[in-house]
Amino acid sequence: MEKKSSSNNDIDSIQIYKPVQFGEDITPPKYRNQEIKEDDIQARIKALEDEGYQKGYAIGYEKGLKDSEKDVAQRLKRFEGIITELEAYKLKKTNELMPLIIELSMEIASKVIHKEVELDRNIVMYIARDAIKKIEENEDNVVIKVNPLDYEVIAANINLLKEQSGLKNISIEPLSTISPGGCYIETQTAEVDSRIEEQIKEIHDAISTATDIEV
Incomplete structure (x- = not known):
C-alpha cells in the first residue's frame, strides 16, 4: 500500500509545459525589464547625441x-580705402594734366580762329565794331590799326x-605786327587791344581763373 501512495505523488509532481510557438519571446520575465531599460538608455543616448549635434551646428x-x-566688413573697409586712393590719384593727375589740356585747347582754338579769319575777311569788321564801342564819343583822332590784308575791308x-x-x-x-582779323585802337586818352592773340589770352586767363589752375 505504501508503494502505491509513492507512485501517485510522483505523478502529481510532474509539470506540464505548453509547446513553444515559433517567434514567441521566451526571455524570462525578470530579464525583459532589463532589456527595456537598455533600449531606453540607447534612445536617450541617441537623443543627447542629436541634441548635441543640433547645438553644435547652431x-x-x-x-x-x-x-x-x-x-x-574688412573687405568693404579695404574697398573704401582703394576708392579713396583712386579718387586722390585721379585728382592729382587731373591737376597735373589740366594745364596741358588747357594749353592744348587754346592752341587748337587759336588755329581754328586764324583759319576762320583767312576764310572770312569780314571778321576784322566785326571785331573793330565791338572794339570801337569801348571808345567815348567825345574822343578825337581815333586810329584803327589793322593788318595790311584787312585794310581794304575796314x-x-x-x-x-x-x-x-x-x-x-x-x-x-x-600795321604788319597785327595779325589778320584783329585790330588795335588808339586815341589821345585810351587804347583798346582787340588783337586775336590778346582775345585768346583773355579767354586763357578766364579759364585759368575759373579752374584755379596756373597755366
Missing part, C-alpha cells in the same frame, strides 16, 4: 556667420563804323 553656424560678417566800311559809334574822326593805319 553654434558653428552662428560663429561662421559672425566670421563672414567680419570678413565682409576802309570800305569806315563810314558805317563812324555812324554806329558816333565818332567823326576815324583813321586807319596798316
Whole structure:
C-alpha cells in the first residue's frame, strides 16, 4: 500500500509545459525589464547625441556667420580705402594734366580762329565794331590799326563804323605786327587791344581763373 501512495505523488509532481510557438519571446520575465531599460538608455543616448549635434551646428553656424560678417566688413573697409586712393590719384593727375589740356585747347582754338579769319575777311569788321564801342564819343583822332590784308575791308566800311559809334574822326593805319582779323585802337586818352592773340589770352586767363589752375 505504501508503494502505491509513492507512485501517485510522483505523478502529481510532474509539470506540464505548453509547446513553444515559433517567434514567441521566451526571455524570462525578470530579464525583459532589463532589456527595456537598455533600449531606453540607447534612445536617450541617441537623443543627447542629436541634441548635441543640433547645438553644435547652431553654434558653428552662428560663429561662421559672425566670421563672414567680419570678413565682409574688412573687405568693404579695404574697398573704401582703394576708392579713396583712386579718387586722390585721379585728382592729382587731373591737376597735373589740366594745364596741358588747357594749353592744348587754346592752341587748337587759336588755329581754328586764324583759319576762320583767312576764310572770312569780314571778321576784322566785326571785331573793330565791338572794339570801337569801348571808345567815348567825345574822343578825337581815333586810329584803327589793322593788318595790311584787312585794310581794304575796314576802309570800305569806315563810314558805317563812324555812324554806329558816333565818332567823326576815324583813321586807319596798316600795321604788319597785327595779325589778320584783329585790330588795335588808339586815341589821345585810351587804347583798346582787340588783337586775336590778346582775345585768346583773355579767354586763357578766364579759364585759368575759373579752374584755379596756373597755366
